[in-house]
Amino acid sequence: MQEVEKFRxxxxxxxxxxxxxxxxxxxxxxxxxxxxxxxxxxxxxPRESLRRYALAHHTEPIRPRKET
Numbered sequence: 001m002q003e004v005e006k007f008r009x010x011x012x013x014x015x016x017x018x019x020x021x022x023x024x025x026x027x028x029x030x031x032x033x034x035x036x037x038x039x040x041x042x043x044x045x046p047r048e049s050l051r052r053y054a055l056a057h058h059t060e061p062i063r064p065r066k067e068t
Contacts, residue, residue: 006047007046007047008037008039008044008045008046008047009044009045009046009047009050010042010043010044010045011025011026011029011043011045014034014045014050017050017054018050018053018054020062024062024063025045027062027063028053028062029043029045033053034049034050034053035048035049036049
């Protein structure tokens with residue numbers, strides 16, 4: 001049986017594939033640095049959005065540090 005290639009990934013799958021936490025994925029989605037689609041109650045991230053993020057050169061942290 002041939003495997004079907006996935007086009008959209010859950011938050012957990014996206015976190016695993018990028019080596020990030022689910023919380024980081026949520027932050028990237030909320031700041032629109034990752035595209036997402038909602039399917040019912042699930043947030044799905046397109047494969048191409050994960051690919052673009054993975055290949056981009058990131059110089060800043062995912063979440064800015066809080067000033068004290």
